[in-house]
Amino acid sequence: MNTSNRIASEQGVVLLQYVARVLFATLAVLYFHHTPAFFFTLPQATPWVIFVAYVVLQLLLLFWRPANADIFASALDLVTLGIVLLLDIGNPPPTMALLFIAVLSNGLLYGLKRFLIMLAAAEVVLTVVLPIRLSYVTDNQASASLFLLAALTGCMLYFGLMIWRNQTLARAALEATWQDPDTGFISHQALVSTAGWLVPLHDRISSPLTLALIEHEDLALLADRVAQRIRRSDVAARYGDQQLALLLPCTATAAAEQLLNNLRDRNPGMRAALMTLNDGDAALEQALSHLEGSMARTTNEDGHWLAHAPPLNR
Structure with missing residues (x-):
């Protein structure tokens, strides 16, 4: 089996997802490591604790593979990113982009239905996190966070339309390949x-x-x-x-x-x-x-x- 076949297999996709999760988690923890303070006063080692716990739990899901393991992994992504947003001192918080990366990756891998579910779940997380953050910041800072949220949500809806369009075109191409349009018989x-x-x-x-x-x-x-x-x-x-x-x-x-x-x-x-x-x-x-x-x-x-x-x- 060559490299492309390994990546295309279910096991290859799961492994690729884990590598991507570790990569983005590493970027996030390095971002916090070079940040002078957190949004709330917490021990300096908090991001590293969250990083280790997240990577270990995702690794357990990778090898254990229980029923609906990918759903549990996505839910863990959302919960972890909700906590990370509460730590991010930035206004607007740069780590909000990671939430939408998780939504988009689910849509690309599992289709439009999973994309919409993840987008709705991400909005629920933001509904909980943003009011907490906004209650501690000024109006100018609040408007910047809300603008970023609106812009990213608009991008996600646009990507959702593109995923739906691509799926529709793929089904049409499959039907055209299978059925001859002039006779109604197979091609x-x-x-x-x-x-x-x-x-x-x-x-x-x-x-x-x-x-x-x-x-x-x-x-x-x-x-x-x-x-x-x-x-x-x-x-x-x-x-x-x-x-x-x-x-x-x-x-x-x-x-x-x-x-x-x-x-x-x-x-x-x-x-x-x-x-x-x-x-x-x-x-x-x-x-x-x-x-x-x-x-x-x-x-x-x-x-x-x-x-x-x-x-x-x-």
Whole structure:
């Protein structure tokens, strides 16, 4: 397994999250180490105590991995950052940015729903922390903190819209890859990627699998007629500009010919090539390409519209 596969795995993502948490916690504790005082009077070692406790608890969640460990880890982030905000003497507090980094990272990793939950939870934390801080500062300092909160909240809402947009586009791209928009059948790419298992399956159960390639100048009309004639177990897919590929499980050559004849009666000018696979090791894409070569021998004339492809040469 290479490095990119390790990072893409669930374990790799969890480890990457832990490294990021330790990194930001280290930055925060170094910030407090070089800060002359805290917002409230506390021992100088307080940030280091919080840092060690936070890192150890996250490490326990990393190795223990209880049910919903990622939710517990995110909740620990929010609680810890709420405490950190009460320590930060800055007005507005720079550590508020870490709260929104935690929200954004959850959205990028777990999707829009987790993002919105974390954003709401972060606002709850701020609802508790900010009134405490604002009660000890002047009006000018309070307005700076409120402006930073409003700006960061606006950024988070914008990022949330971008996450939603990207998810919508990804779903649309997946649907476009799977389904051909012109015919309503599965696309050529989806056919060769997912339907190849039918070939060895039918060889194993000693049942014929017949492939057909059909072509007509009015592809939309042909697709509509095919949808009315095929069974639920049959597979129809877009193949080329004006062609459809049909996979007819448990169908002998004679039965497939009858189907094609019925389609031809309703679609004059249709041409077709037909082949029953008897080799369980044949590749589906190779068989369809072989059928396409046989299709070149057909014409629109009544006696030459159907071609029987010869067996595949291995």
